[in-house]
Amino acid sequence: MNPEVLLRVPVRAEQDVVTVRANTKHLADRLGVSSQGQTRLATAVSELVRNAYTYAGGGQVEYVLDAQAQMLYVRVTDQGPGIPRLQDVLEGRFDSPTGRGLGLRSTRRLVDAFEISSSPGKGTTVQVGKALPSTPALRELGTKRLAAELSKLRPASAVEELQAQNQELLRALEDLAQREEQLRVLNRELEDTNRGVVALYSELEDKAERLREANHVKSMFFSYMSHEFRTPLNSILGLSRILLERQDGELSPEQDKQLELIRRSTGELLQMVNDLLDVAKVEAGKTEVYPANFELAQLFSTLRALFQPLLVNPDVRLVFEDVGELPALFSDQGKLSQILRNFISNALKFTEQGEIRVSATRCGAQAVRIEVTDTGAGIAPDDLMRLFRDFSQVGPQHGARSGGTGLGLSLASKLAGLLQGQVGVSSAPGQGSRFWVELPLVLPERELEGSREKSERNEGECDA
Structure with a gap:
């Protein structure tokens, strides 16, 4: 029995990406593919379709069933400019600024079969395949019935x-x-x-x-x-x-x-x-660090302007201390700002009255410590041990008031590591909390060993 084309879907708009993903998942489900296998195939196909829409302005998706080989193929074609240095992309020797190379390599790992052809000015064709389980589903359903089901599917909405x-x-x-x-x-x-x-x-x-x-x-x-x-x-x-x-x-x-x-x-x-x-x-190691010279006073001024409209509780004051004679930093200002925004936002969530104070001090000759201290409810000792882990939520009723995914502090810790620094916290129930980030005044060169730099900064410089 020759492979049969079940359905062709044109890709002309972003909504078509959603529709193709829904069609793929439905067809895989009807053919007896496991839930995890459905998600892997739908994710791979939607990534390819989004590439066709983004880089070529659209294309076409074909669903092909090979009942004899027990395989479902999905073919995505476009008439775009093609992919230069395709072999380098597939072998991981080239990454485009948009991350397209990463998407193709990762898609290949999600499926059981992967073929791609691309020519400059003639477009790109990518075919991925999923092995089907040995079930009577193919004989019972029949290709015509499957094709009819797909053609009658209602386009999925973005919310659904x-x-x-x-x-x-x-x-x-x-x-x-x-x-x-x-x-x-x-x-x-x-x-x-x-x-x-x-x-x-x-x-x-x-x-x-x-x-x-x-x-x-x-x-x-x-x-x-x-x-x-x-x-x-x-x-x-x-x-x-x-x-x-x-x-x-x-x-x-x-x-x-x-x-x-x-x-x-x-x-x-x-x-x-x-x-x-x-x-x-x-x-994934895809976050770049962009160091530049900047003043802490300027960063504090920006944060003050950012959070002032959020102070809706008249019983809470947000105070930024004078940085005094601290020298300029050579680091990534955006990532440091993201760390401090997370600390201050958490303090605002869990402080009912009193103040939130942001300060900066020298740590020896080569580092600076920035602290965010609040007079909030405080954190139990058992919670401190898991505070910077992924998906960990602590505080009153374990974050019931604040919502979120519990990723903010974990992300702050990872960003501090990228800046050759570290984060920490000290707190007790009813006594408020003190979060801090310690960074070198000058971000070391990438080739310097992070452990040696951290050891030099921590020799009797700052108390935890």
Whole structure:
């Protein structure tokens, strides 16, 4: 039996990316592919379709079923400018500024079959394949019935696709957590055993490699999902803003209230997606550091102007101390600002009355420490140990008031590491909290060993 084309879908708009992803997942489900396999194939196809729309202005998607070989193929073609240095891209020797090379290499790892051809000025064709399970689904359904089902599918809306992807993300996170827990249990059992040192060492190395691979897959998954989320979220924000500005007519008070709730909730979700993407970029080594000379006084002034409109509680004061004679820093001002914004935002969330004070002091001759001190509820000692971990939320009712993903402090710690620095905290229930970041005055060259620099900075310079 020859392979049969089930459906051809033109790609002309961003909505078509959402539609193709939904079609792919539906077809894989009908053919008996596992939930994880459906997500991997749908993610790979949507990445290729988005590339065709972004770089070539559109294209076409074909679903091809090879019943004899038990394979489902998805072919994405475009008439764009083609991909220069294709072999270098696929072998990891070239990355474009837009990250297209990373997308192609990662897509190839998500599928069972991958073929690509590209010529300058003649477009690009990419075909990916998924092996189908040995089930009677193909014989029972029939290719004509499958093709009819696909052609009758209602185009998925951005909100529906966002909800579906959110469920996939939650399932993937749960699966990763279960795997990490299994690894921890296995490691404890191995540590309790004092037999076969060579065999034990080999098994521990094997489990560590699996954990590193799981973390890599997690980072890539976050990156893909975050990109997929951004388009519908920005669309929702734009549409709600148009309605709130009365561009399409007046609203009732209740409609205005509900739209404002939609806008605020979408903005919070978009911030979570941005945090996920930032963490994924750091873990994948794709975050660049751009050092430049800047004054701390100027940075404090910018932060003061940024947070002043957010001080809605009259019982709380935000104080920025004078930096005195501190010299200029040579570091990445944007990443340092992101760290301090996270510290100050958390302090505002958990401080009911009193003040939040931002200060800076020298740490010996070569480093500076910037602290954010508040008079809030404080943090329990048990919570301090996990404060800077991914997805860790602490505070009153473990962050019930603030929401979020628990990635802010984890991201701050990773950004400080990129700047050859470190973060820390001291707190006690009912006594407020003190978060700090310690950085070198001059960011060392990349080739210098970070451990040696940190050791030189910490020799009796700052008290924790």
